[in-house]
Amino acid sequence: MYDVAIIGCGVIGAATAYALSRYENKVVILEAENDVADCTTKANSAILHAGYDPAPGTKMARLNVRGVELAKEICAKLDVPYKQCGSLVLALSESELPHLQHLYENGTANGVPDMKILTKEETLAMEPNLSENVCGALWAPSAAIVSPWEYALAMTEVAVRNGVELRRSCRVEDAEAMADGGYRLTTTQGTVEARYVINAAGIWAEKVHCMVEPASFHITPTRGEYYLLDKSEGTRVNHVIFQCPNELGKGVLVSPTVHGNLIVGPDAVPVNGDDTSCTSKGLEFVKTTAQRSVPSINFGESIRNFAGVRANLDVDDFIIGEEPEAPGWIDLAGMKSPGLSAAPAVAEEAVGILKGHGALGAEKADYKDGRRHIRFKELSAEEKAKLVKEQPAYGRVICRCETITEGEILAALHSEVPATTIDGVKRRAGAGMGRCQGGFCGPRVLELISKELGMDPLDILQDKNGSNVLVSETKVGGKSNG
Numbered sequence: 157m158y159d160v161a162i163i164g165c166g167v168i169g170a171a172t173a174y175a176l177s178r179y180e181n182k183v184v185i186l187e188a189e190n191d192v193a194d195c196t197t198k199a200n201s202a203i204l205h206a207g208y209d210p211a212p213g214t215k216m217a218r219l220n221v222r223g224v225e226l227a228k229e230i231c232a233k234l235d236v237p238y239k240q241c242g243s244l245v246l247a248l249s250e251s252e253l254p255h256l257q258h259l260y261e262n263g264t265a266n267g268v269p270d271m272k273i274l275t276k277e278e279t280l281a282m283e284p285n286l287s288e289n290v291c292g293a294l295w296a297p298s299a300a301i302v303s304p305w306e307y308a309l310a311m312t313e314v315a316v317r318n319g320v321e322l323r324r325s326c327r328v329e330d331a332e333a334m335a336d337g338g339y340r341l342t343t344t345q346g347t348v349e350a351r352y353v354i355n356a357a358g359i360w361a362e363k364v365h366c367m368v369e370p371a372s373f374h375i376t377p378t379r380g381e382y383y384l385l386d387k388s389e390g391t392r393v394n395h396v397i398f399q400c401p402n403e404l405g406k407g408v409l410v411s412p413t414v415h416g417n418l419i420v421g422p423d424a425v426p427v428n429g430d431d432t433s434c435t436s437k438g439l440e441f442v443k444t445t446a447q448r449s450v451p452s453i454n455f456g457e458s459i460r461n462f463a464g465v466r467a468n469l470d471v472d473d474f475i476i477g478e479e480p481e482a483p484g485w486i487d488l489a490g491m492k493s494p495g496l497s498a499a500p501a502v503a504e505e506a507v508g509i510l511k512g513h514g515a516l517g518a519e520k521a522d523y524k525d526g527r528r529h530i531r532f533k534e535l536s537a538e539e540k541a542k543l544v545k546e547q548p549a550y551g552r553v554i555c556r557c558e559t560i561t562e563g564e565i566l567a568a569l570h571s572e573v574p575a576t577t578i579d580g581v582k583r584r585a586g587a588g589m590g591r592c593q594g595g596f597c598g599p600r601v602l603e604l605i606s607k608e609l610g611m612d613p614l615d616i617l618q619d620k621n622g623s624n625v626l627v628s629e630t631k632v633g634g635k636s637n638g
Contacts, residue, residue, distance in 0.1 A: 157182075157338065157349045157350065157351065158182045158183065158184045158321075158348065158349065158350040158351070159181040159182045159183060159349060159350065159351050159515065160176060160181060160182075160183045160184075160351070160352045160353075160354060160515075161174075161184050161185075161339070161341060161348055161350035161352070161353050161354070161518075162183065162184070162185045162186065162353075162354045162356055163328050163341075163353065163354065163355050163356060163364055164185075164186075164187060164188075164198040164355070164356040164358055165185045165187040165188050165192040165193070165308070165312060165322065165324075165356075166192075166193055166195055166196055166212075166308060166356065166491075166569065167193065167197045167304060167308040167311075167495070167496055167499045168308060168356040168358075168488050168491050168495065168499050168502055168503070168567040169185060169187070169313040169354070169356035169488075170192060170193065170307075170308040170312045170315070170352055170489065170499075171308075171311055171324075171500045171502065172307070172356060172503040172506050172507075173185050173311065173312060173320050173500070174230075174311035174312070174315045174378070174500075174503065175308075175500070175503040175504065175506070175507050176315070176320070176503075176506075176507065177314065177315040177317075177318040177319065177320045177509075177518060178318070178515075178519050178523050179506040179516045179517045179518065179519055179520065179524075180320075180517030180518050180519075180520060181342045181515075181516060181517050182229075182321075183315075183321070184321040184322075184323060184350070184549075185312070185315075185320060185321070185322045185323065185347060185448050186217050186323055186326045186328055186341065186343055187322065187323065187324050187325075187326060187329075187364045188199055188276065188326065188327035188328070188357075188360075189324065189325070189615070189620060189621075190576060190577065190580075190621055191324060191575070191576070191577065191579075191580050191583075191619075192308055192309055192312050192322070192481040192573060193304065193309055193312075193322070193583070193622065194466070195309035195357070195358055195359070195430060195464075195604070196324055196342035196359065196412075196464055196467070196495075196617070197304050197308050197464055197496070198303060198304065198305045198464070198467075198583065199432065199462055199463060199464025199497060199537075200304060200380075200464050200466070200493075201380075201382075201412070201419065201421065201422065202292075202301055202302055202303065202304050202411075202413060202496075203243070203299065203300075203301060203302075203396055203409070203411060203493075203495075203497070204223075204224045204227050204238075204299060204300040204302055204417065204494075204496065205243070205299055205449070205493065205494040205497045206220075206221075206224065206242075206243060206268045206298045206299040207263060207266050207267070207273070207298075207494070207497070207559075207566075208259045208260065208262045208263030208265065208266065208267045208268050208271065208296060208344060209224070209225065209246075209259065209262065209494070210261065210262070210266065210494070211361040211472065212262060212265035212266055214332040214472070215265040215473050215474045215505075215574070216263075216473055216474055216494060216498065216611060217265075217334040218266070218501075218537075219474065219498035219502055220266070220494040220497050220498050220501075221266055221267045221268060222297060223494070223498035223499055223500050223501035224299075224300065224497070224499035225496050226500035226501060226504075227300070227302065227370060227497070227500060228240065228300065228309070229498070230307075230310075230311070230500060231302060231307065232352065233525065233526055233527070234307075234311065234314065234333070234527040235310070235368040235528050235529045236302065236303060236306050236307045236310050236529075237302065237303040237306060237336055237414035237415065238300060238301070238302045238303075238414065239300060239301050239302075239412075239414055240297070240298065240300040241299070241301055241394060241395050241396060241412065242281065242295065242298070242299050242300075242372065242395050242396070243295075243296050243299035243395055243396035243397070243398060243402075244274075244282070244283065244294065244295055244395050244396070244397055244398065245286075245294040245295075245296075245399070245400060245532060245604045246279070246290050246292075246293050246397065246399055246400070246449055247284065247290070247291045247292045247293065247400065247533070248287065248289050248290060248291065248399060248400075249289070249291060250291050251279050252291070252400045252546055253291055253292055254481075255343065256273055256292060256293070256398045256400075257273065257440050258282070258296045260273055260294055260296050260370035263294075265442075266524070268296060268298060269297075269298050270296075270297050270298065271294060271295065271296050271297075272294075272295045273293070273294055273295075274291055274293045274294075274295050275292055275293060275360035276290055276291055276294055276627075277291075278286060279293040279363030280575035281598055282394075282395065283393055283394065283395060284396065284452060285392055285393060285450055286393075286397070286448060286449060287450070287451055288597060289448070289450060298357050299365070299396055301411060301412065301413060301414050302398065302412075302414060302496075303308060303363055303414050303415070304615065305583045306529075306583070306584075307496075307499075308598050309573060309583065309584065310527050312573050313527060313571060313572040314524070314525060314526075314527060314572075314605055315337060316572045317524055317572050318520065318523055318524055321636070322368060322573060323345055324345075324531060325344065325345070325621065326343050326344055326484065327343060327344045328341050328342070328343050328357075328364060328367075329342050329343060329344065329624060330342040330367055331353070331364070331367035331368050332367075333368060333482060333511050334349065337351065337484065338350055338351040338352070338484060339353050340535070341353070350487075351484060351515065352484045352486065352510060352513075352515055352560055353484065353485050353486065354486045354488060354506055355485065355486065355487045355488065355489060356488045356489075356491075357489075358467055358491065359363050359375060359377040359429070359430060359465055359466070359467045360490065361467065361475075361487065361489035361490070361501055361577070362374060362557070364420070365479070365485075365487055365489065366484055368482045369479050369481045369482045369485070369499075371487060371525065372464065373469055373470060373471060373475050373490060373522075374469070374470040375467045375468065375469060375489070376426050376468045376469075376470070377427050377428065377429060377430070377431070377465045377466075377467065377468070378424050378425065378426050378427065378465065378466050378467075378468040378492070379422075379423075379424075379425045379426075379427045379432065379433075379463050379464070379465050380421055380422025380424055380425075380439075380463060380465075380466065381421055381422055381423055381424055381425075381434050381435065381438040381439055381442055381461065381462075381463045381559070381630045382419060382420065382421030382422055382442070382462050382463065383419070383420040383421060383439070383442060383443070383446075383455060383460075383461055383484075383559045384417055384418075384419055384457045384458065384459055384460040384461070384462065385414075385418040385419070385420065385449075385455070385457045385458050385459065385473050386417065386454070386457040386458075386459050386591055387415075387416045387417055387591075388454075388457050389417070389418040389449065389453065389454055389457045390412055390416045390417050390418050390524065391562070392410070392418050392420070392453055392454075393410055393411070393450060394412060394436070394570065395411075395412075396409060396410075396411040396412075397409060397410040397411065397449050397450060399445070399448065399452070401450055403445055406421065407422060407444055407445070408420070408441075408449075408451065409421070409445050409446075409608065410446050410450050411464070415589060417459075418453070420442060420443070420446045420447075420453065420455075421442045422442065422463075422464070423442050423445075424468075425438060425469065426468075426470065427465060429465075430464070431463075431465065432463040432464065432465060432466050433463065434461045434462065434463050437465075439461060443455055454591045455600075459593055460593055461487075461590055464506040466492045466495075467490055467491055467492050467495075468490075468492050469490035469492065471490070473490070474488075474489070474491060474498070474502065474503060474539060475487050475488075475490045476488055476505050476506075477490075477509070478638055479549075480510055484513075486506055486509055486510075487593065488502055488505075488506060491638055497573050498629060512519040517556035530543070530550075530563070530564060530567065531561065531564070531586075532561045532563065532564055532638075533558070533559040533560075533579055537552045540576065543563070545599065547563050547609075549561065549562040549563035549566055550562070550564070551563075552602060554587055554597050554600050554601065554604075555585075555587035555588060555590065555597040556590075556592075556596055556597070556598070556602075557588075557589070557590020557591050557596070557597075558587065558589055558590040558599070559587045560585050560586050560589075561588040562604065564585040564586070564587070565581055565585050565601060565604055565609065567585070567610075568581050568584035568585040569581070569582070569604065569605065569608045570629045571584065573606075574609075576577070576593065576605070576611075576617075576624040577605075577608065577616070577617040577618060577619055577623075578595055578601050578602060578616065578618050578619070578625065579619035580619070581601050581604075581605070582594070582601075587601055589602065589637070602625060604618050604625075607610075613625075613626050614627070614628070615628070
């Protein structure tokens, strides 16, 4: 019997596991995919929002601002790429200027620090590549950018180090309350019993909730498509650039990334389930809309298009709390934007609920926090020489675009939450994130996975289950099968 079972290991589940790992409790994470952060968390705008969007008094408003504060501390402690670059919300016509004032008042009520409404001249002085149609902007210096999958992964790694059990490829298929309290979860890896269940299942949270009680909320999976542009476009803007938001969300943004690229998107299209297909219509909308803010973006430098699906709700707030008809069942649902921003604060809410039940043990005296991630290209010449002398694999470059070494890939394959797929290595070490998107290093990464993990090359996946890279052997004993 576990004390707590967390369903889902996106950034919300990861943050919750990280928070709970400080206590003397038996905790398990049940993740349906073969890796953590492999759904909404890996495919979003990577923005830590300042917190002026949510309506004052909502959970979103309170947890956004608190979450951004905590994220800055956590990223520093866990060596996660983070940059507090600030954001600008543009008024692209005189008629939009009153909305900037509305957002400013929202932000003030929510406790967002140091905001300012800028004139056209002040805005263009900060971002000269913006459209001449800009009439003003809301400046929020507390907004930041982050590597979302590394953020979730780092918190998961520390949780696992401190005793949390992680089960990947473990989909929850049913749940039932037990007569003496707690829940019995039927999964693809057998039965799991837990006194408390935390539902952090992302776009599937409504379906998971309905396993025990009808849900009082409804989730509409909503796809957003993106452009990721080469580092040659990475300084086109230096801050996160928003347009005035609308009923579909925060709209199409233009932003630098912590890895030096430029990201543009998303649109907002309701879909069935985890439909991450990209469409010509969606990408054209993103491109045309973004050019209203930054006309000079060179979309010819696009190195990848991708889409993510977020959990839009029928109410404009997060669902956080215990189901009244199912004691011990705690929902952390509807984590659309600013879910990434709020994640560690949402985790605090879950911890608070468990504390209210007296369900947490004592804090661990031997808790091991902190994390260091070696990024070879960021080391000094002296540090590189010393590391290569100690571990020669760091002297062999595998990914030329990003200068990622064999040592970094080996570390990803033997970490506390090891990679088992090519994209898993990409998310941990960065191999394949450059201009050629793995065209050069992909086969070598596959070879290293096979060698280090003892896997048949035919079984190695690009990413999710079913994404096999190789389907058959073409030569046996030097002779073609064809």
